[in-house]
Amino acid sequence: MRYLLYGVLSIFLSLIILPSIVIFGFSTHEVSVEKNLVLVEGGKSVKLDKLPPYEVIRVFITNQNKIEEMQLEDYIKGVVAAEMPAEFEIEALKAQAVAARTYALAKEVALGGKGCDLHEGVDVCTDPEHCQAWQSVEELKEKWGENFEKYYSKISQAVDSTRGLVMVYQDALILPVYHAISGGRTENSEDVWQKKIPYLRSVVSPGEEVASKYKTTVVVSQADFVKKLKERQPSLKLTSNNILSEIKNIERTQAGHVKTLKIGDVTFEGKEIKELFGLNSTNFTFSKQGENIVITVIGYGHGVGMSQYGANALAKEGKKFDEILKYYYQGIEIVKIEDLLKGKH
Numbered sequence: 001m002r003y004l005l006y007g008v009l010s011i012f013l014s015l016i017i018l019p020s021i022v023i024f025g026f027s028t029h030e031v032s033v034e035k036n037l038v039l040v041e042g043g044k045s046v047k048l049d050k051l052p053p054y055e056v057i058r059v060f061i062t063n064q065n066k067i068e069e070m071q072l073e074d075y076i077k078g079v080v081a082a083e084m085p086a087e088f089e090i091e092a093l094k095a096q097a098v099a100a101r102t103y104a105l106a107k108e109v110a111l112g113g114k115g116c117d118l119h120e121g122v123d124v125c126t127d128p129e130h131c132q133a134w135q136s137v138e139e140l141k142e143k144w145g146e147n148f149e150k151y152y153s154k155i156s157q158a159v160d161s162t163r164g165l166v167m168v169y170q171d172a173l174i175l176p177v178y179h180a181i182s183g184g185r186t187e188n189s190e191d192v193w194q195k196k197i198p199y200l201r202s203v204v205s206p207g208e209e210v211a212s213k214y215k216t217t218v219v220v221s222q223a224d225f226v227k228k229l230k231e232r233q234p235s236l237k238l239t240s241n242n243i244l245s246e247i248k249n250i251e252r253t254q255a256g257h258v259k260t261l262k263i264g265d266v267t268f269e270g271k272e273i274k275e276l277f278g279l280n281s282t283n284f285t286f287s288k289q290g291e292n293i294v295i296t297v298i299g300y301g302h303g304v305g306m307s308q309y310g311a312n313a314l315a316k317e318g319k320k321f322d323e324i325l326k327y328y329y330q331g332i333e334i335v336k337i338e339d340l341l342k343g344k345h
Contacts, residue, residue: 053110054337059134060119062126067119076101077152077159081140082126082133083178084308086151089315092308093158095324098334099176099306100132102166105337106173107131162321164336167329169199171340174332179301180308181211183256183283186328187303191253200304201330202254207313211300214309218277218295225293228276229263238264244288255303257282305329 055072079100080093107113108123116125126134141148167174175197182205189200208214220228222243230236238246249262258270259282270282281299288294306328314324322334 054105054108054341056110057104057108057124058115058122060116060122060125061134061136067122072101072104073159073163075104075134077155078134078136078140079104079132080159081152081155082135083128086144086147086154088308088312090154090158091315091319091321091324092312093155094162094321095306095311095315096178096308097159097162098165098167098321098325099178101162101164101337102173102176103132105166106175111341164338165334166337166340167325167332168335168340169329169332173340174199174329175305176329177302177305178308178328179299179303179305181208181214181281181300182303182307182310183214183281183299184208185255186305186307186310187253187255187257189304191255191257191259192302192304199329199332203327203330205307205310205313205328207316208299208307208309210313211309213280213300214298216280216297216300218279218297219289220277220293220295222291222293229266229268232272232276233266233268236264236266243293244286247286255283256298257303258284 056069057072057075059068059070059075060066061068076097080096083100084093084096086093104124105111105113107115109115110123113123115121115123116131118127118130119125124131126132135143137152140152144151167176177200184205186201186203186205188196188202190196191202225243226238229238243263246264247261249260249267251259251261253259258273260267260269261273262268270284273279273284274282277295279295279297281297281301281303283298283303285296286293287296306325311324311328314327315321319327325334326332
């Protein structure tokens with residue numbers, strides 16, 4: 001089905017890739033390519049080129065500067081293990097697996113996707129700021145230590161039990177964005193990326209308060225606060241005498257994140273302040289403590305789509321993975337990629 005990915009590819013380019021990265025280009029030094037054998041049911045080893053094209057994914061391993069071809073489902077296990085704590089509920093891990101698989105397949109060149117535009121000739125990379133995080137079995141053994149067998153078995157169960165499942169909206173793969181902590185309510189897509197997407201609607205996301213990074217603070221001296229702002233906007237007229245009184249006209253989204261605010265005589269976007277002061281989200285407030293400015297931040301990440309801690313809270317309430325996904329991605333369906341490609345859906 002040629003139309004399968006057209007819609008989602010344009011969204012990826014306009015919403016995620018273009019606004020959020022600087023194109024650095026492909027590495028000029030040699031990059032190795034590894035083609036692995038893969039174990040399939042019954043313990044039989046087969047080469048990757050014997051599998052359907054979409055079941056093989058080309059991944060640029062960022063920290064090793066190499067391209068590796070691997071089975072899609074093995075790749076998804078590495079993504080889930082890197083993106084979500086293994087201690088989370090199994091239904092939350094399943095939801096993460098379906099989201100990760102949907103993202104990967106929408107990028108796959110074999111399905112008409114445009115792949116990773118930071119690295120030529122690959123479908124995805126392992127840079128979490130650009131594609132999805134991923135960790136190898138060796139890295140997971142080091143991370144989990146004596147818990148490796150238990151945790152990897154749990155991750156494998158989550159991935160294997162959802163094998164081939166993806167999310168679609170009007171028969172096209174969706175943009176399955178996710179984040180760690182929404183701060184109590186997720187964002188509408190247009191409040192973050194200026195484009196309204198019908199399935200990325202703001203929803204209440206309770207139960208996230210247990211996360212250690214639900215509420216964080218950044219303390220900056222008044223002088224440094226003014227200095228950083230002037231580095232971004234040299235024409236800014238602002239002194240460190242009474243900064244709080246100079247912060248006005250704060251416009252917030254439905255979820256409570258700062259869209260714009262006026263400091264002195266200059267209007268800033270919330271994401272500019274987030275970047276300047278290394279904040280975890282754009283849901284922030286200011287206060288003064290002695291000679292310092294205290295920035296209190298709620299949530300972690302862009303806030304659009306599935307909240308990972310929110311998903312875990314829903315799973316603890318007894319919600320199944322499909323219920324979790326349909327809650328955070330409004331109006332979507334969950335189907336097998338094989339059926340979608342064959343036009344059976």
